[in-house]
Amino acid sequence: xxxxxxxxxxxxxxxxxxxxxxxxxxxxxxxxxxxxxxxxxxxxxxxxxxxxxxxxxxxxxxxxxxxxxxxxxxxxxxxxxxxxxxxxxxxxxxxxxxxxxxxxxxxxxxxxxxxxxxxxxxxxxxxxxxxxxxxxxxxxxxxxxxxxxxxxxxxxxxxxxxxxxxxxxxxxxxxxxxxxxxxxxxxxxxxxxxxxxxxxxxxxxxxxxxxxxxxxxxxxxxxxxxxxxxxxxxxxxxxxxxxxxxxxxxxxxxxxxxxxxxxxxxxxx
Amino acid sequence: xxxxxxxxxxxxxxxxxxxxxxxxxxxxxxxxxxxxxxxxxxxxxxxxxxxxxxxxxxxxxxxxxxxxxxxxxxxxxxxxxxxxxxxxxxxxxxxxxxxxxxxxxxxxxxxxxxxxxxxxxxxxxxxxxxxxxxxxxxxxxxxxxxxxxxxxxxxxxxxxxxxxxxxxxxxxxxxxxxxxxxxxxxxxxxxxxxxxxxxxxxxxxxxxxxxxxxxxxxxxxxxxxxxxxxxxxxxxxxxxxxxxxxxxxxxxxxxxxxxxxxxxxxxxxxxxxxxxxxxxxxxxxxxxxxxxxxxxxxxxxxxxxxxxxxxxxxxxxxxxxxxxxxxxxxxxxxxxxxxxxxxxxxxxxxxxxxxxxxxxxxxxxxxxxxxxxxxxxxxxxxxxxxxxxxxxxxxxxxxxxxxxxxxxxxxxxxxxxxxxxxxxxxxxxxxxxxxxxxxxxxxxxxxxxxxxxxxxxxxxxxxxxxxxxxxxxxxxxxxxxxxxxxxxxxxxxxxxxxxxxxxxxxxxxxxxxxxxxxxxxxxxxxxxxx
Numbered sequence: 184x185x186x187x188x189x190x191x192x193x194x195x196x197x198x199x200x201x202x203x204x205x206x207x208x209x210x211x212x213x214x215x216x217x218x219x220x221x222x223x224x225x226x227x228x229x230x231x232x233x234x235x236x237x238x239x240x241x242x243x244x245x246x247x248x249x250x251x252x253x254x255x256x257x258x259x260x261x262x263x264x265x266x267x268x269x270x271x272x273x274x275x276x277x278x279x280x281x282x283x284x285x286x287x288x289x290x291x292x293x294x295x296x297x298x299x300x301x302x303x304x305x306x307x308x309x310x311x312x313x314x315x316x317x318x319x320x321x322x323x324x325x326x327x328x329x330x331x332x333x334x335x336x337x338x339x340x341x342x343x344x345x346x347x348x349x350x351x352x353x354x355x356x357x358x359x360x361x362x363x364x365x366x367x368x369x370x371x372x373x374x375x376x377x378x379x380x381x382x383x384x385x386x387x388x389x390x391x392x393x394x395x396x397x398x399x400x401x402x403x404x405x406x407x408x409x410x411x412x413x414x415x416x417x418x419x420x421x422x423x424x425x426x427x428x429x430x431x432x433x434x435x436x437x438x439x440x441x442x443x444x445x446x447x448x449x450x451x452x
Numbered sequence: 453x454x455x456x457x458x459x460x461x462x463x464x465x466x467x468x469x470x471x472x473x474x475x476x477x478x479x480x481x482x483x484x485x486x487x488x489x490x491x492x493x494x495x496x497x498x499x500x501x502x503x504x505x506x507x508x509x510x511x512x513x514x515x516x517x518x519x520x521x522x523x524x525x526x527x528x529x530x531x532x533x534x535x536x537x538x539x540x541x542x543x544x545x546x547x548x549x550x551x552x553x554x555x556x557x558x559x560x561x562x563x564x565x566x567x568x569x570x571x572x573x574x575x576x577x578x579x580x581x582x583x584x585x586x587x588x589x590x591x592x593x594x595x596x597x598x599x600x601x602x603x604x605x606x607x608x609x610x611x612x613x614x615x616x617x618x619x620x621x622x623x624x625x626x627x628x629x630x631x632x633x634x635x636x637x638x639x640x641x642x643x644x645x646x647x648x649x650x651x652x653x654x655x656x657x658x659x660x661x662x663x664x665x666x667x668x669x670x671x672x673x674x675x676x677x678x679x680x681x682x683x684x685x686x687x688x689x690x691x692x693x694x695x696x697x698x699x700x701x702x703x704x705x706x707x708x709x710x711x712x713x714x715x716x717x718x719x720x721x722x723x724x725x726x727x728x729x730x731x732x733x734x735x736x737x738x739x740x741x742x743x744x745x746x747x748x749x750x751x752x753x754x755x756x757x758x759x760x761x762x763x764x765x766x767x768x769x770x771x772x773x774x775x776x777x778x779x780x781x782x783x784x785x786x787x788x789x790x791x792x793x794x795x796x797x798x799x800x801x802x803x804x805x806x807x808x809x810x811x812x813x814x815x816x817x818x819x820x821x822x823x824x825x826x827x828x829x830x831x832x833x834x835x836x837x838x839x840x841x842x843x844x845x846x847x848x849x850x851x852x853x854x855x856x857x858x859x860x861x862x863x864x865x866x867x868x869x870x871x872x873x874x875x876x877x878x879x880x881x882x883x884x885x886x887x888x889x890x891x892x893x894x895x896x897x898x899x900x901x902x903x904x905x906x907x908x909x910x911x912x913x914x915x916x917x918x919x920x921x922x923x924x925x926x927x928x929x930x931x932x933x934x935x936x937x938x939x940x941x942x943x944x945x946x947x948x949x950x951x952x953x954x955x956x957x958x959x960x961x962x963x964x965x966x967x968x969x970x971x972x973x974x975x976x977x978x979x980x981x982x
Contacts, residue, residue, distance in 0.1 A: 206893070206898070206909065207893045208893075208897075209896040209897075220826055220828070223823055223826050224820065224823075224829065227823050227826065228820065231819060234816070238784070239809065241791070242787050242790065242809070245791050245792075245795075249726075249790065249794065250794065250795045250797075251727070251795060251796045252796070255792070255794040255795070257728045257792070258793070260731075261729040262733070262735070266788065267735050267781070270780065274776055274780045275777055278773045278774070278776060282769070285823045285824060286769070289769070289825050290762060292828075334512075335513060336513040336514070336515075336517065338513075347907065348908050349907045350907045373596075374598070376757060376832060380898040384828075385828050385829065385831055386757055389692055389758065390598060390692060391686020391687070391690075391692065392692075392759065408898065409900050411832040411833065412832060413522070413591065413596075413901075415522075415590075416517075416522060416590070417518060418522070419904050419906070420518075
């Protein structure tokens with residue numbers, strides 16, 4: 184009985200692997216720094232695997248060899264200064280090895296000088312507002328209608344039938360490829376956090392404070408994220424969509440948006 | 453002379469009925485009450501976790517509204533941290549510390565009674581907020597302003613219940629420190645103390661250091677809400693980030709408050725069932741002290757995304773990475789204790805081994821989280837949820853289970869049901885991994901924490917985690933069964949296990965109402981802790 188249900192569980196897991204898009208790992212992303220972050224993540228991960236193999240290996244050997252039922256006689260040793268010195272110093276060295284590239288990436292992450300495009304992002308309960316500083320374009324970005332219709336209890340809409348359920352917005356953030364984009368984050372009410380995994384950016388939007396981050400996208404495409412700081416009841420319903428386009432297309436988009444200035448002003452009220 | 457002493461003691465048995473529990477100053481009674489309260493809270497907090505996991509089982513909202521979902525995540529955390537894990541360790545401390553150091557009771561018995569009885573009041577207040585207009589607090593247990601200031605009528609009750617919990621913790625900590633420093637058997641100098649006593653001594657100092665800070669932070673929230681101050685309100689010149697700094701100055705030592713006594717429990721159990729002394733007792737003490745010290749200088753690693761200066765981020769990254777060293781020493785020492793021992797695998801040992809394996813996995817993800825650029829990706833995602841549940845559930849909770857099984861025969865005088873205990877361990881271990889391991893993948897794939905609904909690509913792992921959570925919850929009913937039948941087993945001997953060390957095994961099983969009316973004579977204690 185138990186075995187049968189276990190097998191059916193395995194079957195279920197197998198079946199779901201076949202038809203769902205399973206992401207197991209951090210995305211490598213589309214910026215230099217997101218790739219560096221990914222590499223750091225994998226480096227620490229493999230260090231952990233290596234340490235785990237040694238530590239758990241010794242432990243498992245001990246669990247099998249040194250058991251009373253196999254007639255093991257307990258030793259009486261209770262300390263060994265040399266062993267203890269070794270397993271204090273070796274981890275210190277491993278940590279040093281890890282800390283150098285981590286610090287280098289950290290320093291690059293903070294260098295938001297000389298941006299090509301600056302965008303002020305303001306968090307609201309529960310949507311984002313984007314204002315392109317030099318282009319005079321500003322708009323709100325909220326959860327797209329198909330998701331809104333499906334999100335409520337007893338909505339009668341199957342989430343699986345909605346494209347990009349909860350990860351689609353009405354108006355995405357549009358940015359040019361290959362340009363240094365600086366984001367200035369703040370908030371109008373409570374703390375939010377602007378997170379797009381493919382850009383390796385997560386920064387808190389805090390009332391009264393302006394935070395800075397930057398990225399330079401190396402690929403065009405649509406990249407999705409969500410608010411990452413609990414901000415009230417609809418915290419789960421304020422996604423982020425970033426469209427990276429070629430610089431020409433970006434300029435064309437800015438021009439059309441500027442025409443709608445009156446519309447923008449109306450929306451801001 | 454001797455008959456007179458015996459006479460006096462006959463009148464010193466427990467009172468009858470409810471008065472025994474209300475007015476008791478006996479460390480064993482108070483320990484029992486702490487443990488029972490924490491078990492109840494474990495099930496209350498656990499049911500809330502099941503509400504969360506049921507809602508998250510499939511995409512779309514099925515059972516609750518988002519606002520109630522947020523109340524559940526907040527209350528689950530508050531109840532598990534302050535109601536289940538912390539009181540459970542205080543309960544173990546009450547029962548075991550006097551018996552381990554050869555003291556007749558805690559040093560301040562009336563305060564002991566008071567520090568326990570505050571807790572049911574605190575949790576009554578906290579639970580009552582579920583029925584208030586606006587519902588229970590829904591801003592996460594971290595209570596970040598300005599969001600927490602949007603709490604409804606529950607807000608002052610939340611603050612007051614935290615004040616009460618803090619008072620209780622501070623009094624409990626003072627009591628433990630005074631007991632340990634003043635009431636040890638004559639020849640038990642500090643470095644001869646058992647590890648459980650040592651880790652609790654360090655924990656008690658952490659509690660005294662940080663609980664007042666926490667009380668201050670929540671009081672500032674209270675005055676911001678009701679008395680027009682602006683400590684944390686940008687509009688009035690305050691700083692919302694300052695709350696986070698103060699909170700995590702409390703919050704990071706707090707997580708070690710929940711794990712150091714667990715280290716102590718495991719350090720008692722592994723030597724017993726390896727039939728070998730604890731490896732590197734003194735370096736274990738130094739490691740625990742290092743961890744306690746470091747816990748005060750790493751708080752901002754919870755805040756790598758709030759926008760700190762680069763130098764601050766680098767400092768907190770390096771300091772955090774350092775914690776891996778003393779923690780590693782602890783794990784290596786446990787394994788060296790097992791090495792060339794003669795192990796048997798009774799339930800307490802199984803839970804302790806589960807602890808070493810799974811806590812170490814939580815430690816690995818902790819090391820990953822220390823790397824600041826990567827942490828920016830992990831932060832506030834399910835990866836973090838996986839990390840801290842690995843250190844708290846198969847960490848702290850497993851150690852509590854291990855300790856309960858280990859000392860239960862000493863408390864009841866009977867062996868518990870070993871088959872049920874082993875079943876409890878294996879079910880818990882399988883389901884705890886099924887619940888929390890997939891959460892690593894969810895977080896890395898981009899699922900934020902504290903959301904009631906999610907995009908469809910996260911569906912499979914969420915389904916697995918929910919199945920695991922329900923299984924884990926049901927497995928704990930086996931534990932209740934073991935406790936309810938704990939007096940039905942065969943009589944336990946005084947030593948209970950084959951090769952335990954420590955003074956608690958020199959008293960009869962069940963431990964009489966009063967133990968060590970006179971300090972243990974040197975001969976006994978030598979045998980017990982050499």
